[in-house]
Amino acid sequence: MFAPKLAGRVPRGRVGGLRCLATHAHYDIVIAGGGLVGCAMAAACQSSPVLQSKSVLVLENGPDRPYHLPEDYGNRVIALNNSTRDLFQHIHVWAPLTASRMKTVHGMHVWEATPESLLTFQSDQPDRGHFYILENDLVVHTLSQKIRQSPGHVRVVFDSGLKSGQYNQARGQMDLALSDGRSVSTSLLIGADGVNSTVRKSMTRQQYLSRNYHQFGVVGLLSLAEPIPNNMAWQKFLPGGPVALLPLSETRSSLVWTLPSHQAQNMLKSPPAVVLAALQEALRPYPVVSDPFPRFSQLSQLAGFPLGLGHASRYCAPGQVLIGDAAHRVHPLAGQGVNLGFGDVRALVRALETSVLNGERFATYRSLLAYETDRQRYNVPMMLGIDFLQKIYGSQNPVVAAARNFGLGVVQAHPSVQKLLASFAN
């Protein structure tokens, strides 16, 4: 169990040991969900000079599994942009990630059915990549290691999730019931509990707009026939959805292929060799560029997940706030999903810090609303943009196709437009 191990590592501050939880404990912050965004939030609180004195409890549904970096890459990878890099540097997890297994991607070639419809996005800073590919589990592990090793008032409880939460108007706090039967109270409940967020569902006057794309994301690990520098990402827009090849190393790439549901299910049932052949067929004609296009010899670890769009009309209610996928879910075609979540972390930390420095009570509704406004102003156009791309590239209508090609031409001809797109994505 986790408790005895932790007692030796984390100084006993206001939070005390797990026994504290058995009675009615109060935390300044409770984070529901110990995934990427939840852990990043906890680590960001620890790193903030203003928030590090706050007691934080992280609730993780899953068990405390020991993590060893697997010999080969996993199929669940994430692409981090430079804003997320800034956040990770700030919370001191970037260096350990760089030292571990990370691929810096210099740019991305995007093309369509014809080889001349090629767009190239590249990093405009020589010392920085365009984005960075990392394995999901490695990032979660690094973040949770960081939380455990740093002095501070952050506690992580495994095998325990949020069952229900109720805002106590009189005391200005949230009363929470946990799935393991305990109850705690908190000034701020942060919902980092993913697409099916319990926190979001318990909010009153909440509306969740969602759409099923009837598409699947098929992911897998690709082995290259021969080693190449493999510094570029490749994305081709197919009628069924985009397919992306993300470099992992000189001999490995990650596949993210969007397919209509029925087609994806057939793929997942077929032997990997058949899927690989279909993929190579779909990628042709290869774009003509100076960077060598990877030739693949093997496909493994095939898996699929349904894709959809979702957006919470409200990111906050008194005493509670949503971050990451709990608040918004996007199509993976732009690789922005998790970066939007990390952007939420930065914005929420900023809003809470400002409110503390203004001498307000901790986590006033006003400060949460400031976070909501700040984030929705960024997230909503981003989501609409991604949804728009998904739509115009998914359309078979010749008028839409003509307009799309015209738009592509404009972007191709004007590097400033490309820069603008890239800067917004960061």
Add this chain to the structure above:
Amino acid sequence: MLTTVCVLSALARRFPRPWARNLSTRDDASPSSTTPNEDKFKFDPHLWSTSTSFNADEVDKFRAMAQSWWDPQGPCQPLHSMNTLRVSLVRQGLLQTGLIPEDQAQTGRDLTGLRILDVGCGGGLLSEPLARLGATVTGLDAAEENIRIAQEHAHQDEAIRERLTYEACTAEDFCQRNPEVQFDAVVASEVIEHVDQQPLFVHTCSQLVRERGSLFFTTLNRTQESYLAGIVAAEYVLRLLPRGTHDWQKFVQPEELEGWLNAAGCRTRSVQGMVYMPVFNTWHWIPVNRVNYALHAVKEPALTSFID
């Protein structure tokens, strides 16, 4: 545009236009806007024991408002949101003058160990945030109702109630009763435009602050713009404040305030304009101080007053 002007001028006719008859007489009594002349502001200490800045009518206005101090949607809404500027004014001001150690700045415990006097504290809207940042705060207000509200509200937050003391009295009374007490900072936010004998009030505030300690004032300038924005717009058109909250004639020009402060041995460090956005309920710093402004002054060491 023309319509706007017509509407505004029609509206303006409904109000007294104090500058039309009073500007000239005011000008005689006030300093020239460029070179404040200290002699005009020399404070007569003989007035000290017999006078007070207390104005019964003004105090009654705020007595009537007592119940709404802590209603974030009520008439005090702009005062609530003004904290974003005035709390940072105090934090930054005390950091710049060396009263806050560098490693304590920007931690949320910035004001730990400092003693602050909030003159005209009302319901404690500013006293509480300052206490939450670690300061030991004394709040004064002439209206007992306000003090009662402030005490009740402070009692709800156990994290700060130990560091908050409220007293129902004027600054002069407090100064007389506690001649030895000196604070690290004295704050008079949105107060001086409601008191009588403003030079006396400033003098009293300066008595209550220690050497190298800071004085912070926020108030309204006496300009045509402030009449339009602070009275016509705020009280009649947008109805942000109850009618009659402000008396334009009592508004203070920054040069006047600076003059009174100079006479009291305090040097003005900064004057910054502030603007309120009614729809968003936010305040912002602006380079123009024609309407609302904040002033930060530091009390000079006694040596200079001996030379005087």
